[in-house]
Amino acid sequence: MKKIILVVVLSSFPTIFLAQGFPPPPSEKxxxxxxxxxxxxxxxxxxxxxxxxxxxxxxxxxxxxxxxSDLKKVYNQFKPDEFLKNNQAFYGMFKNLSLDDINKINNLYQSLEGRGAFVPMISDGIISQLNSYAREELKKQKP
Structure with a gap:
C-alpha cells in the first residue's frame, strides 16, 4: 500500500509543478x-x-x-507565415547572431540571387517539424 501511495505522489510531481505557474521557457523570437x-x-x-x-x-x-489529391491538399493548406510565427527552431538559428551578422547573410543571399542554387539556411529541427506536420496532416485525411 505504501508503494502505491509513493508512486501516486511521485507521478503527480510534474503536474504539481506545472500547476504552480512556473514560467514557460524564454522565447527565442x-x-x-x-x-x-x-x-x-x-x-x-x-x-x-x-x-x-x-x-x-x-x-x-x-x-x-x-x-x-490528399498530398496536394496538405501541401496547399500549408501556411509558411503561421509555421514561422513563433517557431523556436527558426528563431533559434539567429539567437547568437548580431545585427551585423544577419545583415551580412542578407547581403550574401542578395548577391547570389540569379546565380544558381544556393544552400538554404535551415535546421534539422525545422525539417523535423515539417516531417511531423506532413505526417499529422495526412493522418487527418484518412477517414
Whole structure:
C-alpha cells in the first residue's frame, strides 16, 4: 500500500509543478531591428518557398500510402507565415547572431540571387517539424 501511495505522489510531481505557474521557457523570437532583419532574410531567401519545397519532400515519403489529391491538399493548406510565427527552431538559428551578422547573410543571399542554387539556411529541427506536420496532416485525411 505504501508503494502505491509513493508512486501516486511521485507521478503527480510534474503536474504539481506545472500547476504552480512556473514560467514557460524564454522565447527565442527576437524583436525590434533584429526581427526586421530576419523578415528581410525571409523575403530575400524566398524562405516560404523553401519551406514548401522541404514539405513537398516530406510528403513524397507518403506517396504510396495516400492519394495525390490528399498530398496536394496538405501541401496547399500549408501556411509558411503561421509555421514561422513563433517557431523556436527558426528563431533559434539567429539567437547568437548580431545585427551585423544577419545583415551580412542578407547581403550574401542578395548577391547570389540569379546565380544558381544556393544552400538554404535551415535546421534539422525545422525539417523535423515539417516531417511531423506532413505526417499529422495526412493522418487527418484518412477517414
Amino acid at each position: 527576437p524583436d525590434g531591428k533584429k526581427l526586421e532583419l530576419i523578415n528581410v532574410f525571409i523575403k530575400e531567401t524566398y524562405y516560404h518557398e523553401m519551406l514548401k519545397h522541404f514539405l513537398s519532400s516530406a510528403l513524397t515519403i507518403y506517396s504510396d500510402q495516400y492519394s495525390h
